[in-house]
Amino acid sequence: MKDVAAAAGVGLKTVSRVVNGEAGVSEATAGRVRAVIDQLGFRRNDGARLLRQGARTGSVGLLLEDVADPFYSQLSRAVEEVVRAHDSLLLTGSSAEDSARERALALGFCARRVDGLIVVPTSADHAYLAPEAAAGTALVSVDRPMPGLEVDTVLADNRAGAVAGTAHLLRQGHRRIGYLGDAPDIFTAAERLAGYRQAMADAGCPVEEPWIAMGRPDPLGLRFALARMLSDPHPVTALMCGNNRTTVAVLRELAGRQERPALVGFDDFELADLLAVPVTVVAQDPALMGRTAAELLFRRLRGEPAAPQHILVRTRLIPRGSGEIPP
Amino acid sequence: MKDVAAAAGVGLKTVSRVVNGEAGVSEATAGRVRAVIDQLGFRRNDGARLLRQGARTGSVGLLLEDVADPFYSQLSRAVEEVVRAHDSLLLTGSSAEDSARERALALGFCARRVDGLIVVPTSADHAYLAPEAAAGTALVSVDRPMPGLEVDTVLADNRAGAVAGTAHLLRQGHRRIGYLGDAPDIFTAAERLAGYRQAMADAGCPVEEPWIAMGRPDPLGLRFALARMLSDPHPVTALMCGNNRTTVAVLRELAGRQERPALVGFDDFELADLLAVPVTVVAQDPALMGRTAAELLFRRLRGEPAAPQHILVRTRLIPRGSGEIPP
DNA sequence: GCCAACGACGACAACGTTGTCCTCGTCGTC
DNA sequence: GACGACGAGGACAACGTTGTCGTCGTTGGC
Incomplete structure (x- = not known):
């Protein structure tokens, strides 16, 4: 950004204004700055931006057992759609049912300051996430409850x-x-x-x-x-x-x-x-479960529900033949 | 971190040293700091850390058509394994074959300063990624070539x-x-x-x-x-x-x-x-393709191959019956 | 002709870390 | 007893942004 400012002969703040489409820059100056930006291939560093603003990072973490499992890959896709609709990015990780691995991934996501975490928790205790929850990270448990922590939960019956x-x-x-x-x-x-x-x-x-x-x-x-x-x-x-x-x-x-x-x-x-x-x-209905979990997360980020929600998603028997064979 | 330092009666740098396990802190002080950290639930902000260090972010973006497609979900899982082995995190996005959406996701990932991007590119021109490539973001194209940009590529025959x-x-x-x-x-x-x-x-x-x-x-x-x-x-x-x-x-x-x-x-x-x-x-072999692409990316990050690599993964005919029906 | 108002822009601090360099106290050695 | 070495720890700047506030020049009104 410094380089852009120097090359365009303007101040840092002016470049910032142009990049963010803020008012208070004449069209002539803005055009000049934009030209330099294109020429230099400048891209705003969102890390620094977020650090400065102290706001949400616009990212969400998803932790599940295995993305390659069709059940989870459908759930995953549904989560992604909701996340995208909220202009956020999605970090994904497979725990492979290993709680140490899940924990490492979860803490890694939190160190990146994700706004929230959607987790298919392993059976281990999840109290280690309490500080994150206290810090404002929205937590949603899906497919299973989260042992050791009261969080929004979406389960099938x-x-x-x-x-x-x-x-x-x-x-x-x-x-x-x-x-x-x-x-x-x-x-x-x-x-x-x-x-x-x-x-x-x-x-x-x-x-x-x-x-x-x-x-x-x-x-x-x-x-x-x-x-x-x-x-x-x-x-x-x-x-x-x-x-x-x-x-x-x-x-x-x-x-x-x-x-x-x-x-x-x-x-x-x-x-x-x-x-x-x-x-x-x-x-x-894995897609419904994923969608519900993600929507719950964003509602929580808006500060909506006071107490943790527990949502039960119904299952449905589909008779097709293999269950109708008499003994 | 300021709070931790104040509560433990030490300087900021000492907290930093404890968090990162650096030498130069007596066991007594370190213990005190650790206790305060646990009590306050402090977690290092990796965004700030990365900003300061100017180093790699330890994250990789994966852009494909649809995570819910079994072909891509297997590829995705393989990529994830390699990424994890390199202590990196994975950002995932589905383009749904929409180049505008792919572009938005790719630029979003890059604004987050991912170290590299693995892409199943849509057919649109990808010249917009040239500045990122020039800035050192490793790019790998998988399943399809990337129109408009010479990058490492993994294709099936x-x-x-x-x-x-x-x-x-x-x-x-x-x-x-x-x-x-x-x-x-x-x-x-x-x-x-x-x-x-x-x-x-x-x-x-x-x-x-x-x-x-x-x-x-x-x-x-x-x-x-x-x-x-x-x-x-x-x-x-x-x-x-x-x-x-x-x-x-x-x-x-x-x-x-x-x-x-x-x-x-x-x-x-x-x-x-x-x-x-x-x-x-x-x-x-989607897993092989994903693994190969991810390994290529990390090799590129180590600065290894000079020219973009093009790897062809073989396909295999598996006769099972439906193809053996005579006309 | 004077002043207020306004538009365009820049200086500076701060976000949360860490690398560099400095200080201070203690201990061992001659 | 003086001096050097060393270990522990702190002050400060910098990473790339943006919010706040100030400056400067122009314009319009009376």
Whole structure:
């Protein structure tokens, strides 16, 4: 900027005025300054600008498990749209379900003075974010609650969804229903498992522990779990899958086996309706969740709601075939 | 920081030293300062730090068409991993194929003084980035070249891939092959169409213009295009699809029709192998492309390669069934 | 012809850090 | 006991902006 001012033969403040389109500069001077700016390729340094103004930085951080997971990538896109509508920029980070990594990313974002943070929190304690919240950083938790901190939260009705999915299988006459879920320390995994148990209990259907397999959805683990559930002298006749990753991995394993149990998956996924046996799912609306979370964040930045909001997004059972196979 | 210094009864520089773990502070003083920092919830302002140091900001911008597209979300994730390995943060933006929007995002990122920019460029001229490049911002173009600027570029061998896919259908005996691609101003769409034409020409197979439909993959447009190609008195017997969005949309349309043409898709996609008729594809490796682009960017930041690099990532034909249907 | 009002512009401080350089006190050595 | 060396810590400027306020010249009104 100094160079521009010198080259145009004006003061620093005049360049600033031109750059920001402020009044008080004659058209002649402004034109001269603009010419020099173009020629020198000058760009305002927003870092310095924000430092001086002490205002919002116009940036928001998004922390989730994995951008490559379709559920999160849709959520991510919805967040981005809202952020863009508010003329803000988006910083993204994948925690890979590692709380240390999440923490490092979150603090890194905050050191950059993001206006707010939208987080899909790991199960670890998040009290370390209390100072940021106190400093005015808007925090929104999405998909899961944030342990150790009271913040705006957007959740799906995981339990009701799992109940609906399991009940659907029970209605087809299944009594021996397996449950394959994500690692049990993940909030949604625990909630959905609880929903499954509740539906089974409501139906007076005892659950045998070998029917339940919880853990990160890796092919080998799922192969063993399925072998155990399906090769048993009393095999399960239906499966409930805890999330889209698990459902897809299970479908892939089942393709290599003879058994064709009924199946309901939590989370909708692309092409679920075009498979040989279309997959019945309990659908979430990741875009709605992302949009809601982002809007909550900007409302919070406007200082609107006093107390932290808790929003529940409904799930929806979509029968497609795989859940309608009788035992 | 002033508050911390005052509360701890030390000078500003001492707080700075403690925060940055510099030597020259007694353990007693350091402990006192740390206690005050914890109590006040002080966090260093990286904006000011970077301003003072004039160094790199440790942040990278990623601009692509749509984070929710599985191709880009995988690419995105790979970029993120490399960025994280270099202790940098990632700003993400979706251009939605709108060059004005891309430009606004790019300039916004640059105003934040990102160290570099990884871009999936729209077809518009990108000369506006020349000043940024001159100012030392590393630029990498991925998936498509950047019109109007010579930068490091990572491309798939689109043409060879399309040739391979089309030739595969020709080998099955197809002569009347339709091509459904993205908007023709998109580099990859044009290249792949050229590959299709080339393979057809090489086989001495004349192409009739009604067999070709180029445009954003919207269901209605594709429905008409397919109706035209398949209901013709001389219908096409096979289809080549230009990208994953188109392939999926076409599969969905075909599910509502009687005809079962052979089909090869450009881009692999999840569950392609589990469909009723598994889909033969020309697979790209989006993660490799993202990783390569990001590594190129950091090499450039280290000042390594003199001239802009151009890297070609190979595609791979994966026969699965849908392409092996004879006419 | 004088003065007020106004428009155009610049000087300067401040935002929150850190690099440089300086001061001050203590300790060891001869 | 004097002196040098060294460790701890502080004062100050600077990074690139912008808000505040002041200056200067011109114009219009009476």
